[in-house]
Amino acid sequence: MKKETLTKNIQILLILLFSVFLKAQSGPDFNILADKAFQKLYQNPDDCITYSLSILNSDQNIEHKIILRNIISQAYAMKGDYLQSVNIASQREEFQEKKNLSYFMQVFGDYNLADQYQNLDLYRQSQKIIFDLLSEDKLVRSDNKIMRILIAKLYQLQALNLGINRNPASALENLKKSDQYIDYHNEENKITSLENKIFRSSYLMQQSKPEEAKKILSxxxxxxxxxxxxxxxxxxxxxxxxxxxxxxxxxxxxxxxxxxxxxxxxxxxxxxxxxxxxxxxxxxxxxxxxxxxxxxxxxxxxxxxxxxxxxxxxxxxxxxKLVENSQNKSLEFQKQNQSSRFWILASIFLLIIVSLFIYFLALKSKNKDLKKQFEFFEKQKKKEKSIQIQADVPKEDEILNVNKVSKEKEDEILQKLEEWEETDEYLSKNMSLSMLSAQIGVNTKYLSEVINNTKGKNFNGYINELRINHIAHLLKTEPTYLNYKVSYLAEYSGFSSHSAFTTIFKSVTGMSPNVYIQEISKSRTS
Incomplete structure (x- = not known):
């Protein structure tokens, strides 16, 4: 009997020791595993996905899952599978669980979205998210190691957005700030530092400082x-x-x-x-x-x-589609909250009314005036409800004016188009009305209407003219482009075919690309 008791006690002790060991190891172990997964991003994206999924499937911590999904999402982006990247990054836990996420994870979620926008060439949306995040004192003053590398990556991502928008000076300034938050304590810090140096060389090249760029890259x-x-x-x-x-x-x-x-x-x-x-x-x-x-x-x-x-x-x-669904869910959640608050207030109000009613009945024999006051109060309440219902119904002229573009709105859209034209994003073969709408944050119907009314042409005509003007300017100012074949110039400027480029080039400039190149070459030699 004593032997059995001793054996059971030893078993219990071993179980307790093992559980304590697991608790002690769970925190540091995940940081090491996540850092290794991040390192694999730059070694082999397919291995990174397999490795991260194996951890994801065995880890029940919600915040750990979000971090691992982000790494997997980045791996798909580095493979060029942007649809799967967005799909993985958009997977979220239920709202009831998400609302308890730490401040770091809330910032991390916004960083993920900014990163997705950047991958899809939606640079303005990415830039705005990062600007809002970095405006928070609570974030930039953080001493937490994990938070600091996240800040470093935010500044790095902002540098990329600014560099693409041809602002190398601001891009370099953001890379400098990014470096200030790197402490080299793990692989993620070391890799981010190397990335910053490569990006810095690119912006120095834009500033006509090739020797400095070469030294950094070497x-x-x-x-x-x-x-x-x-x-x-x-x-x-x-x-x-x-x-x-x-x-x-x-x-x-x-x-x-x-x-x-x-x-x-x-x-x-x-x-x-x-x-x-x-x-x-x-x-x-x-x-x-x-x-x-x-x-x-x-x-x-x-x-x-x-x-x-x-x-x-x-x-x-x-x-x-995800953004639209998110907005709809947010509105639905607000409606549910409003509805919930309404019924709570209504119940309290009803309880008060019932209490007063009982009280008035008890005093009916002593004071008849109280009953009259109560009835008057009920009538007033019904009247107020009736007025409120009428106020909530939109007037007919308000409904009719919803879809009209005001002069102020038109000016705002034209200003956004003018800023967008300076980014050369119209050279992308992906460019469509819906993509432009997403990039500048304007409803497609309004955007199409403004382009038709102010540019004197439809969306395709507007984009094609921007492309032709751009390539014509390069041929004039950059002698290297005069050596390129027309097929390459067509590809470079975003056209799907050589013939389409030639036709549109002639319609805009009045001459074919070959004749235009000959004229430019003559003017240079004369």
């Missing part, structure tokens, strides 16, 4: 080669370094750097980065008049871009 490549486990960043650094040689006119060296980068990721599914390398290779071979290599890489570029364009369009439609 240091990054040396650092990555020592680690020998980061193919994505290695390829990204080589791709950026090739731009230095392209600007210098050393096309062979540019091709050499691009081939190094491609060899790093050739067997990995980093499709958007591959597509950029293919585009740069075709451009350099075209400059060397190597038609065979140009056509080889241009075909790879066109095919990969077509797949990414389809994914981008589907993801944009999906995310617009």
């Amino acid at each position: 240091g990054v490549i040396l650092s990555i080669e020592k680690q020998n486990d980061n193919p994505f960043l290695s390829a990204l650094a080589y791709e950026n370094l090739s731009r230095y040689y392209f600007v210098k006119g050393d096309y062979n060296s540019a091709i050499n750097e691009l081939e190094k980068g491609l060899s790093e990721i050739e067997n990995l599914s980093y499709n958007p980065l591959k597509y950029r390398i293919y585009a740069s290779l075709s451009k350099n071979y075209l400059a060397l008049h190597n038609n065979e290599k140009y056509h080889q890489y241009n075909k790879l570029y066109v095919d990969s871009r077509a797949q990414i364009d389809v994914s981008t369009k589907e993801a944009i439609r999906y995310i617009v």
Whole structure:
């Protein structure tokens, strides 16, 4: 009997010790696992997805699940599968559970949305979300290590938005702020630091400081080669370094750097980065008049871009739908809250009325005037309800005016269009009325009406004229473009075919692209 009791006591003790051990390990273990998952993002996106899903399926912590879903979402984005990326990132727990999320997770959720917008070329929406977040003192003053790397990534993402909008000075300033929040205590910090250096070199190149850019990139490549486990960043650094040689006119060296980068990721599914390398290779071979290599890489570029364009369009439609559903749910939740408050107040009010009624009945024999006051009160209450119901019904002229664009609204839309035209986003093959509507935050019906009324043409005519004006300006001001074939110029400016580009170019400029190029070339030699 004593032996059995002793055995049971030992078993209980072992169970207690094991449970204490698990509790002690749960926090640090997840941070280590999540950091490893983040590191795999830059080694192999498919491995990252498999690894992160294995943790996700065994972890019941809601905040852990959200972090892992974000990593998986980023992996799909790096593969160019933007629809799946948005789908994974949009999965959320029930509202009753979400409302108890920490402040960090609330900020993290907004960062995720800004990141998704940035991936889909919706830079203005991304920029606004980040600007609002970084305006909070509570956030930027945080000393928490996890919060600080999130702030670093917010500044980095804002730098990308500003760089795409051709504001390299502000982009560099944001990268500088990002660096201030990096402490190198884990892989995520180290990788973010290397990314910042690569992006910094790109913006220095925009500021006509190629030597500074080259020095930074050479240091990054040396650092990555020592680690020998980061193919994505290695390829990204080589791709950026090739731009230095392209600007210098050393096309062979540019091709050499691009081939190094491609060899790093050739067997990995980093499709958007591959597509950029293919585009740069075709451009350099075209400059060397190597038609065979140009056509080889241009075909790879066109095919990969077509797949990414389809994914981008589907993801944009999906995310617009998600935003609309979110807004509808928010409105429904507000209505439910209002309804709930109404019935609580109504119940309290009814209880008061019943109490008063009973009280009045008890005093009926002593004071008849009280009954008259109560009846008058009831009549007044019904009258107020009737007035309120009438006030809530919209007037006929108000209904008729809902869909009309006011002069103030038209001016606001025109201002947004003017700012948008400076971003060159109209060169994207994905550009559509719904995408432009999403980018500048204007209803498609209003946008179409304003374009038709003020630009004197429909949406397609408006976009095509912007594209032709852009490429015509480049041909005038950038001699390198005079060496490119018309098919490349058509692809570069966002047209689906050589013939469509030629037709529209002639309708806008009055001459074919070849004649225009000849005229520009003559004016340069004369």
